[in-house]
Amino acid sequence: xxxxxxxxxxxxxxLVILSYVYSxxxxxxxxPSVLLLLLTGIIARIVFDRMGYELLYIKTILEFFGIVxxxxxxxxxxxxxxxxxxxxxxxxxxxxxxxxxxLISAFSIAYVMxxxxxxxxxxxxxxxAIPLAVISxxxxxxxxxxxxxxxxxxxxxxxxxxxILGILFFNAVVNNPTFEVQSAAWLLGDFLIVILVSxxxxxxxxxxxxxxxxxxxxxxxxxxxxLLYAFGKILHLSSLLMILIFGVIFNNLxxxxxxxxxxxLNTDKLLEGIDRFKMITNESAxxxxxxxxxxxxxxxxxxxxxxFKIILTGLVIVFILYVIRYLYLKMVxxxxxxxxxxxxxxxxxxxxxxxxxxxxxxxxxxSEGVLFFVILLTSLVMMLGLMNSGKEIPEMEIYAEDMxxxxxxxxxxxPESES
Numbered sequence: 001x002x003x004x005x006x007x008x009x010x011x012x013x014x015l016v017i018l019s020y021v022y023s024x025x026x027x028x029x030x031x032p033s034v035l036l037l038l039l040t041g042i043i044a045r046i047v048f049d050r051m052g053y054e055l056l057y058i059k060t061i062l063e064f065f066g067i068v069x070x071x072x073x074x075x076x077x078x079x080x081x082x083x084x085x086x087x088x089x090x091x092x093x094x095x096x097x098x099x100x101x102x103l104i105s106a107f108s109i110a111y112v113m114x115x116x117x118x119x120x121x122x123x124x125x126x127x128x129a130i131p132l133a134v135i136s137x138x139x140x141x142x143x144x145x146x147x148x149x150x151x152x153x154x155x156x157x158x159x160x161x162x163x164i165l166g167i168l169f170f171n172a173v174v175n176n177p178t179f180e181v182q183s184a185a186w187l188l189g190d191f192l193i194v195i196l197v198s199x200x201x202x203x204x205x206x207x208x209x210x211x212x213x214x215x216x217x218x219x220x221x222x223x224x225x226x227l228l229y230a231f232g233k234i235l236h237l238s239s240l241l242m243i244l245i246f247g248v249i250f251n252n253l254x255x256x257x258x259x260x261x262x263x264x265l266n267t268d269k270l271l272e273g274i275d276r277f278k279m280i281t282n283e284s285a286x287x288x289x290x291x292x293x294x295x296x297x298x299x300x301x302x303x304x305x306x307x308f309k310i311i312l313t314g315l316v317i318v319f320i321l322y323v324i325r326y327l328y329l330k331m332v333x334x335x336x337x338x339x340x341x342x343x344x345x346x347x348x349x350x351x352x353x354x355x356x357x358x359x360x361x362x363x364x365x366x367s368e369g370v371l372f373f374v375i376l377l378t379s380l381v382m383m384l385g386l387m388n389s390g391k392e393i394p395e396m397e398i399y400a401e402d403m404x405x406x407x408x409x410x411x412x413x414x415p416e417s418e419s
Contacts, residue, residue, distance in 0.1 A: 003231060011247065014309035015040075019290040026143060029384040032379050034293050038103070048298075056143050058299055059355075065292040066352045070163075071229055072222070072285035073138050073348065077160035078247025079278050083255060094157035094230075097333055101166055101344075107323050109317055113365055120363055127173055128365040131354045132317055132374060134166030135159045136347030138289055139379060143386060147216020147339060155343050163349050172355050174361070189223055194238050198245035205246070209273040218280045250274050269309045289348070296351060300372050307369060316372035321378070342385020345378045366388075 022033035048055070055061075067152055079090070108127035114122045137159035144152045149413060205221055225243060232239025253274065305311065329337055354371055 010323060012333060015294055016287065023142065031383055032139055032143050032345070035379050035383070037290065037293040040378070041294040042302060043302060045298045045301065048158060055298070058295065058317065062292065062295045062299060063355055064290055065295060066348060068226060068287040068349055069285065070352055071140065071226055072281060072288055074160070074163060074240060074243050075225070075247045076281050076285045077137050077141065077156070078244045078249040079281065080156060080161070081248050081251060081356050083248070090159060093333065094154055095161050098161035099165055100161055100167065100332070101325055101328050102133050102176060103322055106167050106169070107131045108132065108320050112316065112320065117365060120365065122384045124361050124363060125365065127357055127361045130166065130170045130173065130310055131350045132346060132366070134346065134349045134353065135162035135344050136349055137163045138348040140343055140346040144343065152335045155340060156229045164244055166349055167180060167351065168238050171238060174358060190238050191241065194232070194241045195245065198242040201242070202246050202249050206270060219275065222284065261281035292348060300368065310367065310369040312375055313370050314377060317374055338388070339385040343382050345382045346375045350375065353389060363418045
């Protein structure tokens, strides 16, 4: 069957069409399209097993789509970040939320793991816990259409920052078994190198976009970014930071002084090219995300739900995640809890970091079954939160109503002030 090229074309085309249908269903019914893709992959696995077909190198294929998808999703998210003054407080709140929830969740899950598995060091437990502490922007961002704009932006930025900080945190922990002065110096040097390379490469790419007359250029740029990311990972650099800087500069180019840019580049032509690049990036991210979650569903089997240990471990992890999120949003961020509390799904980054755990630290603490259960349960919680989010009063409306009541009270107490 798989020797027939036309059959493969039919299968992949049907999958892409299904993904578009799932996205439409997600907007209307607020059911995460990722859940539907995972379910489709599981069903496909059952059908293929009964027909006696087996896909070779499935894990390698999954990791390939995951890495490319990660780059495109971070790039897509970074190109949504606007650095205007009226957004700075929102960006700061989102960043702090992502940072503190990530760190506290990772350390808490690692502590619980260490209690139950005393034979493993806390360091090993922490490496295995970090993937579970990262919110997936690949699931969160496409799922928040239709909620209040302030809440939607907070969730988008928080999930993007969680992805990026999670990967940086994971790399820092894996590459520095002992946290010493040398480790901090290495991390600072890593950041400075990446920032310098990012600015230089971004300038060259902008120059290329504006000067080239070739019509086929944007997938070339994506290929260059993927290549630089891969080289950076081989050299153990935080190369994802380069993708973030690239995307942010691209999306905020108009905030620079036009006179400075116009000395070297045609700003109007450049912005037109950037708009086209954003469209291609969004379409490519959608396509890669489709294949990734389908293949991940294909690698899983429903037999995991018959293992009580997997279910118990998954429930404990999810409980820790939402308790920490509740406490932070309620006591530190002072935010309305609905639906932000529920929108903290695990997904692509969790899977990628799980597969990136070095063999000497991958001790079976977290299995693929636990991973799948956590992703599924957090996605279901998000779905329930989104379904009920239409019943909430948006924060801005609550604030406006409170201000109105205060004005009425002031008027009643000081009737002369009206005149």
